[in-house]
Amino acid sequence: MDQEKMGKFIAQLRTEYGYTQKDIGDMLGISDNSVSKWERGINAPDISTLTTLSKIFKVSVQEILNGERKFKKKEIDKEHHKKVLEVSNLYKSFGKRKILQNINFDIYEGDIVGLIGPNGAGKTTLIKTILNLYKADSGNVKICGFDTKKNLEEALSKIGCIIENPDMYQNLSGRRNLQITSLINNLKDKDYINSMIKFVKLEDRIDDKVKKYSLGMKQRLGLANALIKKPKLLILDEPTNGLDPLGIKELREILKKISREENMSILISSHILSEVENICDRILIIDDGKINSEFGIEEVKYKNISLEEEFFSKTNKKDEQV
Ligand SMILES: Nc1ncnc2c1ncn2[C@@H]1O[C@H](COP(=O)(O)OP(=O)(O)OP(=O)(O)O)[C@@H](O)[C@H]1O
Numbered sequence: 001m002d003q004e005k006m007g008k009f010i011a012q013l014r015t016e017y018g019y020t021q022k023d024i025g026d027m028l029g030i031s032d033n034s035v036s037k038w039e040r041g042i043n044a045p046d047i048s049t050l051t052t053l054s055k056i057f058k059v060s061v062q063e064i065l066n067g068e069r070k071f072k073k074k075e076i077d078k079e080h081h082k083k084v085l086e087v088s089n090l091y092k093s094f095g096k097r098k099i100l101q102n103i104n105f106d107i108y109e110g111d112i113v114g115l116i117g118p119n120g121a122g123k124t125t126l127i128k129t130i131l132n133l134y135k136a137d138s139g140n141v142k143i144c145g146f147d148t149k150k151n152l153e154e155a156l157s158k159i160g161c162i163i164e165n166p167d168m169y170q171n172l173s174g175r176r177n178l179q180i181t182s183l184i185n186n187l188k189d190k191d192y193i194n195s196m197i198k199f200v201k202l203e204d205r206i207d208d209k210v211k212k213y214s215l216g217m218k219q220r221l222g223l224a225n226a227l228i229k230k231p232k233l234l235i236l237d238e239p240t241n242g243l244d245p246l247g248i249k250e251l252r253e254i255l256k257k258i259s260r261e262e263n264m265s266i267l268i269s270s271h272i273l274s275e276v277e278n279i280c281d282r283i284l285i286i287d288d289g290k291i292n293s294e295f296g297i298e299e300v301k302y303k304n305i306s307l308e309e310e311f312f313s314k315t316n317k318k319d320e321q322v
């Protein structure tokens with residue numbers, strides 16, 4: 001780490017963008033004294049902190065290290081660092097079997113987070129517990145600041161999700177399904193439905209009954225349905241299941257676009273590590289009901305290894321299916 005360049009980066013944030021050392025420290029959960037040391041070139045952050053910094057200020061780690069000035073003022077926004085999901089001390093068991101054990105993590109606005117782990121690790125259980133479809137034994141979930149124990153309705157109103165298969169009325173058309181979701185959620189913007197239909201490329205088939213759709217079409221309709229609420233957080237459990245390579249590519253592009261344009265956060269569980277690597281900013285590895293590591297994708301790139309290599313080194317499950 002070039003401490004001098006790091007110092008220049010911090011100095012630039014302070015002098016040109018008006019952040020104090022305390023602001024930067026608060027965002028990272030460290031003391032302003034540490035930030036001050038970085039600025040003076042006495043010390044430097046570790047790669048994990050550097051990754052968080054790069055995320056907050058929307059520059060790559062390399063740009064920070066190279067002392068490049070590629071970011072623009074309007075892109076830097078303290079609001080970006082708002083938490084849309086806070087999971088703390090979450091436990092869930094089925095009968096005597098402990099499934100989730102002390103799960104802690106946060107998702108920030110605009111972040112795309114990949115949840116990966118072996119079969120049976122607890123991904124779907126975690127997602128369902130966050131959504132209150134399963135009752136947690138203990139622990140807390142906050143969505144956009146709303147505690148699901150106290151304000152479940154407000155909390156869930158901020159989330160769009162697809163878990164397993166999208167739940168649709170099979171005998172109604174795709175359009176009618178979307179209209180119903182819109183009605184239930186008291187949304188008045190009719191044009192938005194049309195823009196979502198276009199967005200997921202279902203214009204040609206939207207007036208057919210859902211039962212006539214292929215799996216990929218159902219997935220795309222499910223996505224449009226989840227997006228209609230303009231959620232702050234989109235949760236997708238293995239969304240590429242059953243999609244062909246083109247479908248996977250299109251989904252990736254849609255998710256990246258919507259996250260960028262709407263500053264929407266996405267939590268996505270998947271077994272396709274190359275896809276996760278391609279789309280996600282941060283990774284959570286869950287193994288045996290525990291989060292065994294959390295890191296920014298930049299960290300993997302920085303180490304010059306693939307996510308698959310990182311995954312196997314963290315889970316020791318070299319010969320099993322991911
Ligand atoms: N409703 C349930 N009742 C009892 N046990 C359950 C239930 N749902 C899940 N489990 C158990 O919880 C553990 C975690 O399952 P979960 O479905 O969360 O795994 P997963 O990480 O989503 O796996 P996969 O990659 O196969 O989808 C498994 O041992 C599973 O058998």
Ligand SMILES: [Mg+2]
Pocket residue numbers: 123124125237
């Ligand atoms: Mg699952």
